Amino acid sequence: MNDISTWDVARNLADGAMWTLGLSLCAFVLGGVSGLALLFARIAKRTWLRRLAQGYIEVFQGTPLLMQLFIIFFGSSLIGIELSPWLAAALGLTLFTSAYLGEIWRACVESVAKGQWEASASLALSHFEQMRYVILPQARRIAIAPTVGFSVQVVKGTAVTSIIGFVELTKTGSMLANATYKPFLVFGLVALGYFILCYPLSAFSRRLERNSRESRTH
8 A cells, every 4th residue: 555646645635625515504694593593592582592592502511523523424323323433423413513602792792882782772672682783793793803713613624534434634644644554644634634724714813903903992
């Protein structure tokens, strides 16, 4: 297997990177939808709904992603449900992502000045209308930078899914390292792949934060 060329290694790693990107997009989109539901539950007027959402967030923020993936992938088989590594990875990362995005967005909503709530209430707007027309447009500007920043964590979190057999960038690198006996070359390229995926997001997040600070000073 030592006749595998550097080009073959790079080509296979590129395929793995595409799976990493696809899993990241799936988890971020579905996690965003779930996180939005968590946001509304966290600021709901019903106490039981707030506590339920808070408990969900604490569970997924307070336990390692690796353990969550193990429970979803291996635990599901104990109750007669067979999940593919792809489905288990997507489900695990979606739940993980939703917990963090829900809390990030809650903090952004609560950072909106209290006077905005009072002013919109004086217009006889319902709670939903206050959120839709007054609070969320302001919170959205605040939330863009940390949301983009967290997307970097989602991309890097996909590496953990290799432990349940999902063949993404890290798993591909591990198999190639075993086949070529060139771990430094292979994992150096793996690191480069993650850098290529994550650096544009990090740079974009920093730019958004800088623009946000500048807009508040004018």
